[in-house]
């Protein structure tokens with residue numbers, strides 16, 4: 001069973017899409033057991049609570065130091081037996097110690113076709129502005145694994161979106177977000193399935 005912690009800083013519309021997919025039975029073998037936000041007012045915490053999931057505010061600022069934050073984060077993940085972290089609009093960098101503890105088990109979604117328009121500073125509207133400025137005729141969304149380099153981890157799933165002639169960053173953001181809501185649940189389904197078959201191959205049982 002995939003026990004997921006979702007981390008986000010904002011609205012949480014991707015998280016909501018994932019919850020609907022789990023609730024509809026579209027992602028067997030997965031449950032969200034914890035929601036974490038660095039922003040106490042983030043909509044994603046409200047959504048988590050509305051689904052009855054423990055939803056907590058955790059940030060470096062609130063913990064007083066980066067070290068304490070990392071300790072509290074790892075404690076919370078362990079306490080809830082999390083074995084997969086899903087970043088859904090999380091605007092902070094994941095500390096290296098956490099990446100190492102959850103190697104190949106942290107997923108992120110990026111609102112462009114990586115490796116294009118990724119890396120430091122490429123978030124939110126900056127991404128869509130960059131796509132339009134470059135004259136690309138297609139953009140899209142990418143689900144990838146998180147490693148120590150920004151937006152460079154293994155790509156799990158991508159889907160394209162056409163960029164029209166009169167496209168604005170805002171209109172492109174709307175189209176890409178709609179695709180994000182489709183591919184993130186699908187990528188998690190495939191990840192959970194891959195996990196299960198990898199387990200069967202080795203004959204090991206995991207929870």
Ligand code: GRF
Pocket residue numbers: 008010011012013014015088089090109110111124177180
């Ligand atoms: C999405 O565009 C995602 O690609 C980016 O942040 C946004 C999150 O939106 N990383 P939401 O909080 O899921 O609504």
